Amino acid sequence: MRTICALAGVVIKELYRRKDFYVLFVITIIICLVMGSMNVFNDNEIVRYIKDIALLLIWISSLVIAITATARQIPAEKENRTLLPLLAKPLTRTQLILGKFFGCWAVCGLMLVCFYLFFGLLSATREHQWPLLHYLQAASLHWVMLGVVISFTLLGSLVFAAPSSTSTICFVVAAGILLVGRYLDRIALSLSEPWRSIVYAIYYAMPHLEFFDMRNLIIHDWPLVEWKYIGLAVLYGFAYIVVFLAAACLAFRRKPVN
Amino acid sequence: MKGILKTDKLRVEYKGRDFRQGPKVALQGLDLEVNSGEVFGFLGPNGAGKTTTINVLLGFLPPTKGAASLFGIDVRQPIARRRIGYLPEMTYYYKFLTADELLRFYSKIFGLSGAEMDRRIDAVLNLVELQEARKRLIKTYSKGMQQRVGLAQALINNPDLLILDEPTSGLDPVGRMKVRAIIQRLKNEGKTVFFASHELGEVETVCDRVAIIAGGELKAMGKVSDVVAQHGTNLEAAFLDIIGYQPQPI
Ligand SMILES: Nc1ncnc2c1ncn2[C@@H]1O[C@H](COP(=O)(O)OP(=O)(O)OP(=O)(O)O)[C@@H](O)[C@H]1O
Numbered sequence: 001m002r003t004i005c006a007l008a009g010v011v012i013k014e015l016y017r018r019k020d021f022y023v024l025f026v027i028t029i030i031i032c033l034v035m036g037s038m039n040v041f042n043d044n045e046i047v048r049y050i051k052d053i054a055l056l057l058i059w060i061s062s063l064v065i066a067i068t069a070t071a072r073q074i075p076a077e078k079e080n081r082t083l084l085p086l087l088a089k090p091l092t093r094t095q096l097i098l099g100k101f102f103g104c105w106a107v108c109g110l111m112l113v114c115f116y117l118f119f120g121l122l123s124a125t126r127e128h129q130w131p132l133l134h135y136l137q138a139a140s141l142h143w144v145m146l147g148v149v150i151s152f153t154l155l156g157s158l159v160f161a162a163p164s165s166t167s168t169i170c171f172v173v174a175a176g177i178l179l180v181g182r183y184l185d186r187i188a189l190s191l192s193e194p195w196r197s198i199v200y201a202i203y204y205a206m207p208h209l210e211f212f213d214m215r216n217l218i219i220h221d222w223p224l225v226e227w228k229y230i231g232l233a234v235l236y237g238f239a240y241i242v243v244f245l246a247a248a249c250l251a252f253r254r255k256p257v258n
Numbered sequence: 259m260k261g262i263l264k265t266d267k268l269r270v271e272y273k274g275r276d277f278r279q280g281p282k283v284a285l286q287g288l289d290l291e292v293n294s295g296e297v298f299g300f301l302g303p304n305g306a307g308k309t310t311t312i313n314v315l316l317g318f319l320p321p322t323k324g325a326a327s328l329f330g331i332d333v334r335q336p337i338a339r340r341r342i343g344y345l346p347e348m349t350y351y352y353k354f355l356t357a358d359e360l361l362r363f364y365s366k367i368f369g370l371s372g373a374e375m376d377r378r379i380d381a382v383l384n385l386v387e388l389q390e391a392r393k394r395l396i397k398t399y400s401k402g403m404q405q406r407v408g409l410a411q412a413l414i415n416n417p418d419l420l421i422l423d424e425p426t427s428g429l430d431p432v433g434r435m436k437v438r439a440i441i442q443r444l445k446n447e448g449k450t451v452f453f454a455s456h457e458l459g460e461v462e463t464v465c466d467r468v469a470i471i472a473g474g475e476l477k478a479m480g481k482v483s484d485v486v487a488q489h490g491t492n493l494e495a496a497f498l499d500i501i502g503y504q505p506q507p508i
């Protein structure tokens with residue numbers, strides 16, 4: 001446990017000392033600010049529209065940051081040969097993977113806190129209300145979703161060696177699931193065998209990241225979702241995280257490093 | 259305890275990138291045994307398989323055949339690495355950390371904490387003379403300083419067995435002398451040191467026993483004085499004789 005925390009601590013330190021992630025973060029915030037300050041009559045529709053775009057931006061940049069930060073973790077260790085002195089210590093490769101995972105996930109959590117805090121402030125200036133529980137529900141599911149994305153990116157970074165290809169592939173997969181994942185069953189119906197079964201299999205096997213998307217809750221001020229459903233979604237996310245991390249450990253276990 | 263580092267008919271093949279080439283055999287049936295309390299030099303020309311052997315000993319690389327153990331524990335178990343220190347061939351550490359943070363990180367993995375951790379870190383930083391630079395980022399260090407950070411991290415857990423891959427490469431004469439002094443000192447404390455090196459003069463002064471490998475095979479192993487006596491007048495002559503070097507007319 002201490003080992004995993006120490007590893008995660010190094011991941012957090014690295015990301016916090018690298019400047020490039022701040023750039024995306026700051027850009028997102030600036031765009032949202034500019035949009036927020038656009039003084040178009042206090043029309044409800046427009047406010048909604050702005051909230052929609054701001055949340056979309058937050059989603060995209062959180063995905064980009066999560067994926068790019070995770071994809072380079074283990075390849076960079078290999079490239080810089082920091083993996084050698086590290087693995088020469090009495091730690092298992094499973095601990096290494098877990099440390100990397102929790103480090104990246106913690107960073108994403110911090111980032112989400114900033115994003116949602118900022119978003120809350122922005123919309124409070126417009127609507128003069130603080131739907132705290134709404135934010136809490138949306139942010140926690142968003143965070144679990146990023147956990148799933150981080151775990152499969154970690155697996156991807158062990159399968160495809162180059163961080164750039166890992167990031168691209170993982171981003172395409174995540175975006176694909178978010179955009180068309182929910183329609184795959186309907187798409188399957190319109191296909192003929194054997195494609196129908198294949199698409200169905202994918203539909204049932206893949207992690208439905210769109211379940212975690214609660215943007216509409218905030219945008220339209222819908223009533224809170226019952227907490228038991230949130231709990232179920234979290235469990236659903238955790239199941240995928242465990243599966244992906246286990247696969248990553250298997251992929252890494254017998255891999256020669258040098 | 260005898261035989262704290264052991265390899266048994268170790269064979270390692272690297273899979274080629276290309277199917278037609280077939281695997282590249284880096285080690286073929288290597289038997290080594292290092293006893294407790296000795297300084298053991300591991301010699302061989304470039305590409306002989308020294309780094310490969312060390313990679314197997316640290317569990318980085320699974321052997322194709324044969325086995326290796328540290329303190330009688332198979333190297334595939336992480337617990338075998340509890341009491342060792344390792345200095346890699348090339349020195350790259352997390353550039354975004356300071357020496358102090360790096361050592362703290364590694365000591366946590368070894369389960370050190372609190373006052374004991376501070377004491378160990380102070381001790382190793384004093385030993386490698388990096389006290390003043392400890393709060394600076396490693397990326398601002400010179401090569402020699404990075405090598406010394408490497409030595410410091412290898413010593414952080416007060417190991418009983420040190421595995422060093424070319425510890426003096428890239429150091430100035432004073433730096434080399436200091437590394438030699440550190441090795442001597444560890445030996446006096448009863449530690450075992452296993453190191454790969456190309457500096458034959460150095461090996462001759464600090465080592466009790468040596469092994470010479472070439473082409474992945476053990477060519478000679480024994481007391482330095484015995485190896486020298488059998489094959490030549492000094493270690494360099496013996497080394498050239500053992501690896502079968504023929505001077506070419508230029
Ligand atoms: N990752 C690898 N893939 C394929 N072949 C490799 C790999 N690493 C090493 N080899 C080969 O294995 C052999 C042994 O290499 P090794 O690095 O163990 O030599 P060495 O004795 O450490 O040499 P040096 O003195 O130059 O450090 C060499 O022929 C090398 O080409």
Ligand SMILES: [Mg+2]
Binds near residue numbers: 308309310347423
């Ligand atoms: Mg080598």
